[in-house]
Amino acid sequence: MADLMQMLTTNPLARQLGVPQPTRLRRGRELPSAPVALGSAGGGRIAGHTLELLGVPSREALVDTPDTRVTETDDDGRSREVPERYPSAIGALVVDATAATSISDLETVRGLLRPAMRGLESSGRVVLLGVEPETAGAPTAVATQQALEGIVRSVGKELRGGATANLVRVDLLTGEPTSPQELASTLSFLLEGRSAYVSGQVLHVGHAGTTPEETVARPFEGRIVVVTGAGRGIGAGIARTFARDGALVVAVDVPAGGQGLAEVANSIGGTALQLDITAVDAGRRIAGHVAQRFGDAARIHAIVHNAGITRDKLLANTDEERWGSVLEVNLAAQIRMNEELLTPDLPGGLDEGGRIIGVASTSGIAGNRGQANYAASKAGVIGLVRAMGADPRLTGRGITVNAVAPGFIETEMTGKMPLATREVARRINSLQQGGRPVDVAETIGYFADPASSAVTGQVLRVCGQSQIGA
Numbered sequence: 001m002a003d004l005m006q007m008l009t010t011n012p013l014a015r016q017l018g019v020p021q022p023t024r025l026r027r028g029r030e031l032p033s034a035p036v037a038l039g040s041a042g043g044g045r046i047a048g049h050t051l052e053l054l055g056v057p058s059r060e061a062l063v064d065t066p067d068t069r070v071t072e073t074d075d076d077g078r079s080r081e082v083p084e085r086y087p088s089a090i091g092a093l094v095v096d097a098t099a100a101t102s103i104s105d106l107e108t109v110r111g112l113l114r115p116a117m118r119g120l121e122s123s124g125r126v127v128l129l130g131v132e133p134e135t136a137g138a139p140t141a142v143a144t145q146q147a148l149e150g151i152v153r154s155v156g157k158e159l160r161g162g163a164t165a166n167l168v169r170v171d172l173l174t175g176e177p178t179s180p181q182e183l184a185s186t187l188s189f190l191l192e193g194r195s196a197y198v199s200g201q202v203l204h205v206g207h208a209g210t211t212p213e214e215t216v217a218r219p220f221e222g223r224i225v226v227v228t229g230a231g232r233g234i235g236a237g238i239a240r241t242f243a244r245d246g247a248l249v250v251a252v253d254v255p256a257g258g259q260g261l262a263e264v265a266n267s268i269g270g271t272a273l274q275l276d277i278t279a280v281d282a283g284r285r286i287a288g289h290v291a292q293r294f295g296d297a298a299r300i301h302a303i304v305h306n307a308g309i310t311r312d313k314l315l316a317n318t319d320e321e322r323w324g325s326v327l328e329v330n331l332a333a334q335i336r337m338n339e340e341l342l343t344p345d346l347p348g349g350l351d352e353g354g355r356i357i358g359v360a361s362t363s364g365i366a367g368n369r370g371q372a373n374y375a376a377s378k379a380g381v382i383g384l385v386r387a388m389g390a391d392p393r394l395t396g397r398g399i400t401v402n403a404v405a406p407g408f409i410e411t412e413m414t415g416k417m418p419l420a421t422r423e424v425a426r427r428i429n430s431l432q433q434g435g436r437p438v439d440v441a442e443t444i445g446y447f448a449d450p451a452s453s454a455v456t457g458q459v460l461r462v463c464g465q466s467q468i469g470a
């Protein structure tokens with residue numbers, strides 16, 4: 001969304017003055033256009049198997065060692081040794097470090113990363129794979145696995161041109177190991193443009209009770225997805241993205257937002273439900289709407305708890321109304337709705353293998369001046385997701401529970417921020433720009449994907465690696 005400050009900072013003069021210019025990010029279901037390079041530190045192989053399963057061709061990654069360096073002469077005639085260059089740009093570097101156990105394995109990771117740091121195309125990707133450190137065994141192995149997090153978070157800050165770096169931890173050493181099928185949806189998401197605004201993050205992929213469905217381009221074909229707060233902003237983006245991927249969207253918003261809601265629902269062939277989610281029977285009314293529109297046998301595949309409000313004030317000026325209204329909409333309402341929709345065999349309720357997705361916020365991680373109520377509600381969402389994701393009553397039914405934590409996203413809500421604050425918020429992240437509703441929507445779509453059945457209890461920041469709470 002263009003505004004005065006954005007025009008000032010992106011005009012040709014600003015460019016000449018050296019104000020950093022945001023890169024146009026690769027978005028959507030687009031794989032990198034250049035080849036994917038694959039390397040392993042310690043001999044792990046799950047990344048290669050998963051790329052094969054996804055049908056993504058890969059080439060062997062270059063490794064920087066004293067033997068592979070070449071001599072380059074700079075403009076002043078000075079020569080220096082540099083890593084061998086990729087013959088042309090690479091679209092991504094995937095490093096399988098799941099079997100990395102030693103400090104020398106970390107040197108291999110460095111050797112794989114160094115040529116890629118200058119070899120990546122615009123909006124390129126670095127994806128590291130590891131295991132949960134505490135499962136790695138000996139202290140050195142635990143330290144090695146933990147070190148990967150430090151590497152990824154630093155690399156994300158060094159990459160330019162819209163490139164991102166993320167770490168995926170899988171289960172290989174305890175319980176049931178993660179399979180390439182279970183990893184596929186995550187790797188596909190991280191390589192594609194869908195993850196444009198996700199960088200410097202750590203995700204866990206565990207084990208699903210049954211073999212996950214295949215990763216396909218329209219995973220929600222014929223499935224019912226409920227999106228609350230769908231009348232505008234991020235919610236409208238979520239509804240549109242689900243519809244693009246085949247979903248029958250039930251768009252929910254307050255009666256006062258009826259016009260926007262009807263426009264969104266009509267534009268995507270979805271149904272509109274005017275409902276204040278704080279109503280005590282909101283869950284039943286959503287299920288009733290689904291059963292009425294789609295038949296008693298119909299079930300919801302996914303519910304996205306996106307509706308949210310802010311009532312900012314310093315805590316010294318926060319009364320019970322300001323406090324309670326935010327906690328009610330942003331947290332209590334979804335706890336009640338979940339309980340109702342999880343009732344087994346409820347016509348129009350949540351399906352077995354269904355998905356619950358919350359919308360938290362970086363404020364819920366870092367806190368924010370004037371937002372104790374909002375931060376409490378969003379941190380509460382994070383707690384809820386962790387608890388529900390680990391609940392055997394849900395995992396036993398194949399139901400996953402995850403949340404996104406957006407940073408600065410260009411919406412009406414953030415459009416009301418003071419100009420200077422808004423521009424700072426746009427800039428203090430590794431991608432040096434604000435995110436778009438579609439970036440949040442794509443991440444939610446990844447969690448909701450039937451292929452993501454091994455991903456639960458996760459909170460993924462969609463913040464361009466914002467420095468807030470990092």
Ligand SMILES: NC(=O)c1ccc[n+]([C@@H]2O[C@H](COP(=O)([O-])OP(=O)(O)OC[C@H]3O[C@@H](n4cnc5c(N)ncnc54)[C@H](O)[C@@H]3O)[C@@H](O)[C@H]2O)c1
Binds near residue numbers: 231307309329359
């Ligand atoms: N915009 C950002 O940068 C940002 C950052 C972090 C998190 N978030 C979160 O993302 C979500 C969407 O934010 P947005 O920027 O699109 O906000 P928004 O204010 O533009 O949209 C919120 C929608 O929720 C609806 N809503 C509010 N109360 C409701 C209720 N009781 N019942 C039904 N619907 C209700 C509103 O009518 C509105 O359509 C919120 O949960 C917000 O906290 C936004």
